[in-house]
Structure formats: structure tokens, C-alpha cells
Amino acid sequence: MNKVRVRFAPSPTGGLHLGGMRTVLYNYLFAKKYGGDFILRIEDTDQTRFVEGAEAYIFDCLDWCGMTPDESTRKEGAYGPYRQSERKASYYQYAKQLVDSGYAYYAFDTQEDLERMRHEYKTAENPLPMYDSRLRMNMRNSLSLSADEVAELLAKDTPYVIRIKMPENETVTFTDMIRGEISFDTNLVDDKVLLKADGMPTYHLAVVADDYSMKITHAFRGEEWLPSAPVHLLLWRYLGWEASMPQWAHLPLILKPDGNGKLSKRDGDRLGFPVFAMNWRDPRTGELTEGFKERGFLPEAFVNMLALLGWNSGTEQELFSLEELTQVFSIERIHKGGAKFDFEKAKWFNHQYIMKKADDELAVWMRPYIRNGNEFDDAYLSKVASLIKERCHLLSEFWSQGHFFFETPSETELSVIADKWTDGKKAFFENWISSFDGIQEWAHDALENGFNETMAAAGLKKGDVLLPLRIMLVGGKYGPGVFDIAALIGKDETKKRILNTLARL
């Protein structure tokens, strides 16, 4: 295969959700696999939806996942400009070209005209009438009006849109890389607006013009675009570019975990999981939406989870680095059907990556989650990480799983041991503490040996005193081995916690 060029064009309407991120990922993997260019394009031609700060946010998300676009799409580049708003002039030119060649026309209908049409032609079997070949001669456009009338309207700067003139009785067929051959009857597709009254293009015109001028060879987009694909194909044809039309791949949808429908931001809020890659604060509403990053996901886990949502390698392997994915990824193995998002499985991926990560690296990721202001050095944090990483599914669980390494537990589940508490046990702990000064090396083995000796001398069993010790050190029935904890928090702190609890029993 020759050099490929893929593009991802997020609409900066705020947030970058799972579906969008997955489309980027597949674009990226495909481009990398075949040594092509990974280009980002910003679709900011819809001023009513464009959100301040969204562009920078998109780049942040890509950086976090390790998918920074090849070229500096933030500045200049071989295929720039990358913002649609900066390409405005050429869109008009192409739309005009289509009108001149008879494939498109001016439409002067107002919003009210359109509403009236939808109302007037509404019938039981056609509840949603379209602006199409059957109806367009009843509307106000350059097909129904005389040349003089049209010239006059244009001369008076009457607002107009440019619509594609869908042919009658034709079948448009194209090949989707995932789904194979797909056909549409042109009579059933409406005359889509190409250029809006404000002079900005709609997605339909923009995507074709941009893909052409950016020399895109392969285009990935969501399945929701399938119904408008015939419009796009016709535009490529009418503009005389059909030979350079990219190959399309329409990706399956990511669905809600419960019920039906595609996954939305609302579902995340409702079910308690993120749907955006990173935190997004809408500047217009001030509303903050949590991201996977902030929820405690490692980027490699997020990427891995995302890749497997709609694709699999065909082997039993489930854990892939981004690098591995670029090797094994293949369009043939992308599924046709939508997948319900499963947050439990997403957490499992993260858990795997947390366990796999080196302790010192993990320490860096976990540091922000230390809730009290105390300072701890990297070596200490590293040791904590090694002890608790296998019980954290999210980085944010670091604190709930290991807070006792950083503070004396404030809440102690005394009730767990209070019922079976005896003077003999109390004497045992006092004896054990008094032996601390004789311990040469304050480490796991020495502590356990000393504990066992004192225990045997007191005629007690592990079952009698191990749990109490845990409650004293941790505060509850959880955490790593008690001697590991004692070894790490140190002699003084261990003694302090035992004494504290003894005083309360």
C-alpha cells in the first residue's frame, strides 16, 4: 500500500467522548501501521457550536494518550490550514462550481418556508417530508424560479443557501472497508444544504473539499454518517475528483451499558463513569465533566480499552501497548455491530496496567492522590506502591487503599476485636512493643519472628492477635501484610498506633 493519509476532524463543541477518541485511535493506528500521515483538522465552521478552549483541549487529550499528530497542526504544515474557518473562501468556490455545472442550486427559502413545507406535505406515510426531487419545484430556488427572478434576488442580496441537486432514479454504490458494498436509492436522499446562508459550509461540503485538498486516502468516521455517504460520493463525482476519493470505514457505535442507544455524556453522569478522555469544563455553562484521566486511568490502559471496543486481534491477547496495536491493528477485524460500554471491564484494563507498572513510575502517578499535605520521598512512595498496586483498579483508589502509610488512621474499627479482647492479648502487645528496641533490623522478617516468639510465649495463636494488629495499624480489615506495613511506617509509628488502640480498648 502506498503512503496513507488519514484525518480526524473533531468538532470543538466541547469534550472528547469515547466514540470520538476511538475514531482518533483507529485513524492513528492505521496511519502508523502503513507509515502514513496522521492529520488533525478542526471543524470550527459552526460558530453556534464552537466552544472556546475546545481546540487546546483536544490536543491535550491526544498528548495524554500519546497520539500527537505528526505535523504541527497547531501552526503551519504541508496540508494546512487545519481550521475549517480558515478555508472558508474555497468552500464558496466549490459550491459555486457545482451550481454552474448544474449539480447544485440556490435556494431562497426562509426558515418559515421550510416549516410550512414540512407541515403542508406531511402525510401518514410520509411524516417527515424532505426537500428532495419531488418537492423542490414547489420551493423558492434557482430551479423553480426564472433566471431573471434569480438574478434579481441575488442582486438584492437575498439570503440563500446552496443545495445539492440529487439525481432521480439512480443508485449510488460504494464500498465500505468494514461493511463491503452499500447502495442507496437517490430518490430517498434529500437535497442537502452544502453552503449555509452565513457562507459557511455544512459538513457535507467541507468534508469532501478538505479531504480532497488534504489528499486524504482513508477516512474513518462513525456509523451515523452512513446515510449521508451517497451525498458525499456524489460531491466527489460532481467536483470531478472521484478518482481520488478516499476509502471509507464507518465505525460501529459505542452504546449505553444499560438500555438502548448510543453512549452519551448523560449516561456517564447517570451511571457514574466518565465518557470523556479528560476533564472538560464548558466555559458557557461552567459545568465540569469528569475525564478518564482524572478518574484515575493510566493512558495506556485507556487506549488499550478503547482499541478493544469494536476491534480485536483474533487471538487471546487482550493487553496491547500503543506500539503493539499499530502492528496488529487491521480494518478487517473491526466489528460491524455496536458495542455496549462496560466500565467494569475498563477498570480491569486499568488494574492490569497498574499492576504491571514499575513501582517508581507508579509513585509519580500516585503522588497527586496523597490527600493530607505531608511530604514523602520517592523511595517511600515507591515502596507503598509496590504493596498496594495489586489492589487498586484506579489510581484514585491509592488513598483509600494506602492512607495508613501516610497518616495514623483516624477511624478504627474497634468493634471487630473488642468482643474477643482479653487481658492476655493486652499483655502480649505490651510485651511485643517492649521487644522492639532489641530488634536489630526493622524489617518484615525480624518483625514477624519477634511477633511469633512473643505470641508463643504468651500461649496465643495467630488467629488471636493478627487481626487486632491489623486493626491497630490500618484501622480496618484491609491492606497488605501487617509486617510489611509495620516495617514501612517505622518503629515509632508502629508503637504509637498500638499504644493508641490499647488505650481505647
Add this chain to the structure above:
RNA sequence: GGCGCGUUGGUCAAUCGGCUAAGACGCCUCCCUUUCACGGAGGAAUGACGGGUUCGACUCCCGUACGUGCUACCA
């Protein structure tokens, strides 16, 4: 309503006509560990339905049902 796309356990999914239908998540049991977790060993749980084609169909074809998407001067 029309059109498009889809349909293997609760979820993600393998299978490209030979199936006693992989594997993973989740769930359950046991072992390990006198906590929790990790790890190990098991278990329950699947081809939407009806017709064809075929020696043989989860796999191919047709219908039906169901789901989902589109049907905006939104993408």
C-alpha cells in the same frame, strides 16, 4: 413512516460449512493468604425466530422480529 446498518452467554467477543461453540470481564465455589487483594483450580451462562441451500449451517440465501442510526442552514 421511509431508508441504511446490525443481531453468538448479563457484557466484550473467537469461529471465515464439520461445534463436544474459544477466551476475557462480571458472578459463584474451592485453594493460597488467619484481612483485603494478587495468584491458582473449578462452575453457572450463548448462536433472535421461521424457511430454504447442503451429506452437514452459528457460519451461505430469503423472510420475520428486535435493536440502532439517519431522515436540520448539527456534526
